[in-house]
Amino acid sequence: MDNTEVKGQGIQSVELGLGILKRISAERRPLTVTEISTICGIPKSKLHKYLTSFTRSGFLKKSRDLKYSLGTELILLGLKASEQLNVQDSTLPYLIKLREDINETVALAIWGENGPFFLRWEESNRAVNLGIKAGSQVSVTESAPGRVFTVYLPKERTQHLFEKEMKDKNTEDREQLISELDLIEIKGFSVTTGTVLPGITAISCPVFDLNGEIAAALTVVTMAEVIDYSEGSECIMKIKKTALEMSQALGYKS
Structure with a gap:
C-alpha cells in the first residue's frame, strides 16, 4: 500500500469498527455492552449494530452472560498474519x-x-x-x-x-x-x-x-x-x- 492509499479518503464506519475491535482486544477479558461503550466512547444504540455484525461474522463471540470477546475468525486472521512475519x-x-x-x-x-x-x-x-x-x-x-x-x-x-x-x-x-x-x-x-x-x-x-x-x-x-x-x-x-x-x-x- 502506498502513501496515496493511506492518506486517501477511507470508510469511516469501517475504521470505527476496527477501532472497536482493537479496544476489545486490548482489554484481554470479556466485556459487557456497557463496558465497551465506555472504553470506546460510543453510545450503546450505535455500538449495538457493530457488535451484531462482528458476532455474525465470527469476529466476536457473545457468551450466555451477554459479554463479548474475540471470535474464532478474528483469531484465525491474526494467526495467518503472524505466519507472514518471517x-x-x-x-x-x-x-x-x-x-x-x-x-x-x-x-x-x-x-x-x-x-x-x-x-x-x-x-x-x-x-x-x-x-x-x-x-x-x-x-x-x-x-x-x-x-x-x-x-x-x-x-x-x-x-x-x-x-x-x-x-x-x-x-x-x-x-x-x-x-x-x-x-x-x-x-x-x-x-x-x-x-x-x-x-x-x-x-x-x-x-x-x-x-x-x-x-x-x-x-x-x-x-x-x-x-x-x-x-x-x-x-x-x-x-x-x-x-x-x-x-x-x-x-x-x-
Whole structure:
C-alpha cells in the first residue's frame, strides 16, 4: 500500500469498527455492552449494530452472560498474519542498514534443536575470514548469541545444553558465567571476546516477536578492541536500536 492509499479518503464506519475491535482486544477479558461503550466512547444504540455484525461474522463471540470477546475468525486472521512475519525477511533490511552504518560484520542467530545458529551472516567490506557463515552452530555458553538465548528463553529449552557444556567446568567458572548472564538481563546485551575465536569480539542483543518472546539474536562481530562496546556507547546504542526496530517489525510492542 502506498502513501496515496493511506492518506486517501477511507470508510469511516469501517475504521470505527476496527477501532472497536482493537479496544476489545486490548482489554484481554470479556466485556459487557456497557463496558465497551465506555472504553470506546460510543453510545450503546450505535455500538449495538457493530457488535451484531462482528458476532455474525465470527469476529466476536457473545457468551450466555451477554459479554463479548474475540471470535474464532478474528483469531484465525491474526494467526495467518503472524505466519507472514518471517524472521529473516522481516529483519534483513535492518541488518543490512546496521552493517552499512558501522561497517562491521553483522549476523542474525536463531535457536535450533541443538542451540543457536546463524540464519544470516552479512560481512563488512573489511571482513576477515572467520570460518563462520550462515548455518554455523555456536556455543550456548561461550558465544554472545548463545548467552542471550540462555537469558531470554525459558530455562527448560536451554538447560540441557547449558549443563552439557558446563559439565567439565569448575564451580568458579560456573559462578562467573551466571554473574555474566545476570548482567545481560540488566544491560540488554551480551559481549564475548576470544571465547569462540581468538581476537574476535561479538556483541548480541535480543530480538523479540509479537508475543514478547525472543525470536533471534542480532549479533555484531568485529576484531577485538576495534569498537567501543561499553554500555551507553554509540555502537551499543545503534545495535540496541536496530534490535528494537527488528522486534517491532515482528509485531513486538515495547
